[in-house]
Amino acid sequence: MAAALCSIFFLSGAAGLLFQTLWFRQAGLVFGNSVWTSSLVLASFMGGLALGNGLAARRGDRLPRPLRVYAALEAAIAATGLGLVLLFPLLTGWLAPLLRSVAAQPWTLNGLRLGIGFVLLLVPATAMGATLPLLVTALFRVGTDFGRALGRLYGWNTLGAVAGALAGELVLIERLGVRGTGAFAAALDLVAAAAAFALASRVAITPAVPPAAAERAPLGARGRLLLLAAALCGGALLALEVVWFRFLQLFAIGNSLTFAIMLAVVLMGIALGGLLAAAWVGARPNAHRWLPELALGAGALTVLSYVRFDSALALYGADYASVPSLVLALSLWLMLPTCFASGVLFTLVGRALKDEMGLETATTGMLTLANTGGATAGALAGGFVLLPGLGVERSFFALSVAYGLVALALALSLREPASRRRGQRRVLAGAAAVYALFVALFPFGLMDRVYLARVARRFASEGSRQTAVREGLTETIQYLRQDLLGEAKSWRLVTNGFSMSGTGFYAERYMKLYVYWPVAVRPAMKSALVISFGVGSTAKALADTRALETIDVVDTSRDVLEMSRAVFPPGEHPLDDPRVRVHIEDGRFFLLTSDRRFDLITGDPPPPRNAGIVNLYSQEYFSLIRDRLAEGGLVTYWLPVFQLDLASTRSVLRGFCNVFPDCSLWTGAGLNWIMVGSRGGVAPVSEDDFTRQWRDPGVSPVVRALGFESPESLGALFVGDAAFARGFAGEAPPLVDDHPHRLSRRFPDMETLGLYAGAIEAEAARERFRASPLIRALWPEGLRERGLPLFEEQRIFNENYITTYGLRPRDKFPLLHEALTRTRAYVLPLLIMGSSPAEQAIVERAVARGMSAPAIDYLLGVQALALRNYREADRRFALTQEQEPGFERLDDFRELALCLAGEGEAASAVRERRRGRPRPAAEREFWAGLEAGCRPR
Secondary structure (H helix, E strand, C coil), X not given: CHHHHHHHHHHHHHHHHHHXXXXXXXHHHHHCCCHHHHHHHHHHHHHHHHHHHHHHHHHHHHCXXXXXXXXXXXXXXXXXXXXXXXXXXXXXXXXXXXXHHCCCCHHHHXXXXXXXXXXXXXXXXXXXXXXXXXXXXXXXXXXXXXXXXXHHHHHHHHHHHHHHHHHHHHHHHHHHHHHHHHHHHHHHHHHHHHHHHHHHHHCCCCCCCCCCCCCCCCCXXXXXXXXXXXXXXXXXXXXXXXXXXXXXXXXXXXXHHHHHHHHHHHHHHHHHHHHHHHHHHHHCCCHHHHHHHHHHHHHHHHHHHHHCHHHHHHHHCCCCECCHHHHHHHHHHHHHHHHHHHHHHHHHHHHHHHHHHCCHHHHHHHHHHHHHHHHHHHHHHHHHHHHHHHHHHHHHHHHHHHHHHHHHHHHHHCCCHHHXXXXXXXXXXHHHHHHHHHHHCCCCCHHHHHHHHHHHHCCHHHCEEEEEEEECCCCEXXXXXXXXXXXXXXXXXXXXXXXXXXXXXXXXXXXXHHHXXXXXXXXXXXXXXXXXXXXXXXXXXXXXXXXCCEEEEEECCHHHHHHHHHCCCCCCCHHHCCCEEEEECCHHHHHHHCCCCEEEEEECCCCCCCCCHHHHCCHHHHHXXXXXXEEEEEEEEEEEHHHCCHHHHHHHHHHHHHHCCCCEEEEEECCEEEEEEECCCCCCCCHHHHCHHHHCCCCHHHHHHCCCCCCHHXXXXXXXXXXXXXXXXXXXCCCCCCCHHHXXXXXXXXXXXXXXXXXXXXXXXXXHHHHCHHHHHHCCHHHHHHHCCHHHHHHHHHHHHHHHHCCCCCCHHHHHHHHHHHCCCCHHHHHHCCCCHHHHHHHHHHHHCCCCCHHHHHHHHHHHHHCCCHHHHHHHHHHHHHHCCCCCCHHXXXXXXXXXXXXXXXHHHHHHHHCCCCCCHHHHHHHHXXXXXXXXX
């Protein structure tokens, strides 16, 4: 009987976790994926569980056939659970008008989210909440000790949840989709229901207690203390789960598999603790007398696992875990010990509570009600109070103290303190002393000194240093600054340990291109929407566009917006522009509830493989964008193919092109591609209108500094129009909400990266540009013809940048020679030499302040070379060489400059000086050819 019930409840646990995952995923499509929405949906679910706990506590002991009632509940969960999975996508359209009407009233909106979520989840969550009390009752009535029954069922049900968490993420959603996985979960529940019904027909269960005996006596002080302890345990553990997950994201990739692994570890610890407690109670019925010591141990383990986590990082060599095995190892180290102790505590508190209450169903119902209520409060407090108010480190401290309060409540609840053996009292005193020592010696400052410093060191090779940190509502944010000559050269935004955005040349190039490209082909646009702010580069490009009358910025994080002020000089922050309106909301939900239309919608969301971001790349999401575009409006959207395997890229492209028939692809910077589409097509413009940005005094310097030195260069970014994009997508199915795993966790291999590089190969792209109907419709004829030679410049740009991905490495000197002799570009030679216009501007300001240094002379030499002022370049390199003889390859720069200046004799002298120092093998042919054409006259 016991084994059968445990097996049934294992299936129930797997189904329950699958349903919970699916409901939360689907609810995010309806209500948004902001932290508020996620928390409100969680509160709705937990509220339903608590209601089920309470009903079981109140009525369960009167049920004559608990197994049959349990079977009916499992069938109800199957039906309503699957119904919700199927219903949520339909609710998007039905609820949109209602939610739209209160979108500008946050309190009303969140109240509606909570109320609708609670109503939707009421039946399945309530049924789930009643299942454990009923099965414990059934097992107890066939003669199993209450504590053993509780621990075994609780443990096996939670192990089932572990299986559900991993199976759903690793197998089911990928192969069956969301609806198919919902059907699979329903099937598991129906199997559990059928097995329970069959078992109820074959096994004799002691009848329920008479109604008069089922009336609970008023709960005494000891019972209330035990329920308080259960609530505190649930609250502390769920709050810890929130804090642990935030902390681990500093060191583990934030994709959906990582979260599934972390959740599985939490559940596994609880399950193993429950099973151990069941065995302990079976051997020692009074095992609950050790409850205070266990609670103190849980508090000490919370501190210890945090303090020693750096040892785990060193042991596994996992400064940043991107593979599941390392994520698992780090999660086990940090979370398993406290979760294991919590599983033991839950079972033993239940065993102690049974002595106070007597009735098994009421005991289990009240225990789970208190634990669930505490867990609900703990999850909300962890996200909304502890992390933004105290930060990760102080939250760990506060929650370790919470376990001390649990121990105090449990110590006061013991029936006969005086009868505790002297040895046991000494153990409690020793445990209290060790716990107090852990708390008193808590190493405040470890987060800054060690853990955040570890994150910053990942970027130390580029010369970045941490300048600002904030532990906010939705993420831990760090800003790193790279300096040059006392000024900020670039900024990097790191959220939860991941480099999310930055202001380096290549990042700014493609992020501002989201604006400059559409403004060129539709200069009369009046309204724009940008989804995801990052460091503000795209928003700044919008604010610099004077023709725009309204600019809306949507982001889920107020902290990201506020901290971006470090990036901009006073008075230049785009959010200070009076045309800008900020919406702290999920981008998809904003599109769903807005009734406005925009001339431009652009998006630079977090990387698509990050948890939850797939919703911003699905075909349904692109349909929402199209619905919010004005007639003739444009969308520009980031497609980072260097992060995606081929199947994922094809699925995203297929979905985008299904929505936008005139879809096209452009390269912003290497394999940072840009998808472009329109609603209804875009009317052609005159050359004068197309080139207006290059005459705008506010925009022109920025556009040119990003390498778009002429309007013609914009065309050279062309990859392909709709025919090419659809051909590239092939027969791939579109990425849709029902199949989120079509966007794979797999990284692209070198063959795939090579395929992507081939897609932007300049010569083939030029021919597609020449023949494209889209280009003939959009590009003024004169610009089309004059732009064709610029594909040669783009070829050199691609070959220089493509080495970032480990592809087609070429030495910079042959490329530099091509850039100097085959193009008229200024920016391109700078990039090949590792400089940029922003860097040169810093140098010029330093010179104006009277600064001098070898680095300044070197960078001025680089600038002179890019300007084709070859003699000045040689002079500056010579000055650098005098001051810093070891400066890398200055002789090569000088020889190249002198040869291009026609100074063969001087070049020969430089060549003689460096003779005996061999050049890289890949360059020797180039230098031999240069030397042959550069002999003294």
